[in-house]
Amino acid sequence: MQTVFDGKSLITAELIADGLPRGKIEHYGEAFETARAELALILHATQQQIEQHKDPAEIIRRLTSYLSATRSKVHRDVWQALIPVVQNHPVVKYFLEDPLTRWSFTKPRGYSGDAQLLDYIYCDPHVAESVANASEVGKALYNYTKDVPSSIAARERRDLLTRYVDEIAHKNGRQTEVLAIAAGHLREANRSTALAEGRLKRWVALDQDPQSVGLIARDFQGTAVEAIDGSVRTLLTRGHRLGKFDFIYASGLYDYLQHNVAVKLTKTCLQMLKPNGIFLFANYAESNSGAGYWETFMDWVLLLRTETDMWNIINASVDRNTVEAQVYFGENRNVLYGVIKKRG
Numbered sequence: 001m002q003t004v005f006d007g008k009s010l011i012t013a014e015l016i017a018d019g020l021p022r023g024k025i026e027h028y029g030e031a032f033e034t035a036r037a038e039l040a041l042i043l044h045a046t047q048q049q050i051e052q053h054k055d056p057a058e059i060i061r062r063l064t065s066y067l068s069a070t071r072s073k074v075h076r077d078v079w080q081a082l083i084p085v086v087q088n089h090p091v092v093k094y095f096l097e098d099p100l101t102r103w104s105f106t107k108p109r110g111y112s113g114d115a116q117l118l119d120y121i122y123c124d125p126h127v128a129e130s131v132a133n134a135s136e137v138g139k140a141l142y143n144y145t146k147d148v149p150s151s152i153a154a155r156e157r158r159d160l161l162t163r164y165v166d167e168i169a170h171k172n173g174r175q176t177e178v179l180a181i182a183a184g185h186l187r188e189a190n191r192s193t194a195l196a197e198g199r200l201k202r203w204v205a206l207d208q209d210p211q212s213v214g215l216i217a218r219d220f221q222g223t224a225v226e227a228i229d230g231s232v233r234t235l236l237t238r239g240h241r242l243g244k245f246d247f248i249y250a251s252g253l254y255d256y257l258q259h260n261v262a263v264k265l266t267k268t269c270l271q272m273l274k275p276n277g278i279f280l281f282a283n284y285a286e287s288n289s290g291a292g293y294w295e296t297f298m299d300w301v302l303l304l305r306t307e308t309d310m311w312n313i314i315n316a317s318v319d320r321n322t323v324e325a326q327v328y329f330g331e332n333r334n335v336l337y338g339v340i341k342k343r344g
Contacts, residue, residue, distance in 0.1 A: 067292030
């Protein structure tokens with residue numbers, strides 16, 4: 001997968017999916033036909049439940065479980081061929097009543113996993129009106145999707161970032177400098193006591209979406225937050241002379257980066273750390289149970305990783321004798337964290 005970052009083009013589901021190693025579906029003809037037939041039964045049963053006005057939460061719970069099981073048991077190439085089968089089925093219209101699912105599927109900003117989607121997952125006040133205007137079915141579906149394990153893990157990730165910033169600021173004092181890469185709307189800053197109390201020198205928020213950069217600049221005007229329009233490419237090519245930081249993090253970006261790009265970015269970030277500085281990157285875990293629903297009804301494709309994958313990035317990026325490193329799961333094991341501390 002050769003990911004191209006030109007500073008303007010945003011990551012799309014097609015870019016990720018097209019970059020995955022894939023064989024010819026003809027090699028799995030019988031397996032594909034069997035899986036498609038089983039999937040047709042699942043979707044037909046879902047359609048019947050919808051027509052019978054069953055509880056939306058129960059409908060989506062069952063469907064998500066079926067999709068997860070199907071994704072786990074078939075070959076990756078077969079699963080990729082099944083995705084359009086789902087997306088072209090009439091039941092899609094029902095699930096798009098969920099404002100979270102609809103935002104992801106329709107991609108108003110032109111790419112997957114944008115900051116507004118995270119606001120739906122965070123249950124942020126900025127999306128409250130949209131949720132309130134949803135249909136009764138949409139509200140019921142949203143009440144389910146906002147509280148699936150992967151959504152809970154995203155909120156845990158946001159709060160974890162806040163704790164890191166506040167703890168590092170408490171230790172290092174008012175000269176603390178933080179860099180958020182692919183910052184989105186920087187919602188973790190809303191809960192930071194260090195920011196609220198003026199105990200940060202600067203919190204640089206870098207993002208390649210101009211809408212996100214504009215929102216950050218507006219919401220955090222007069223604080224230590226500096227919103228900068230920039231991409232992975234601008235970091236890798238030193239397009240921004242940002243200086244050195246006590247804490248650098250990329251909490252959602254690595255889900256879209258193939259290994260070689262992830263290693264290159266990690267190396268760059270480590271060079272931007274002060275002595276005893278910390279770099280954190282996060283990635284949804286391969287064991288995530290929500291991927292079947294994401295990739296079909298939400299049209300949201302991520303590069304899921306294992307603990308080994310995370311260690312491979314770290315080991316390819318740095319001499320382990322010069323750092324302290326760890327990889328660990330979040331509380332509900334849906335997100336993995338890689339943390340590298342540069343020795344002083």
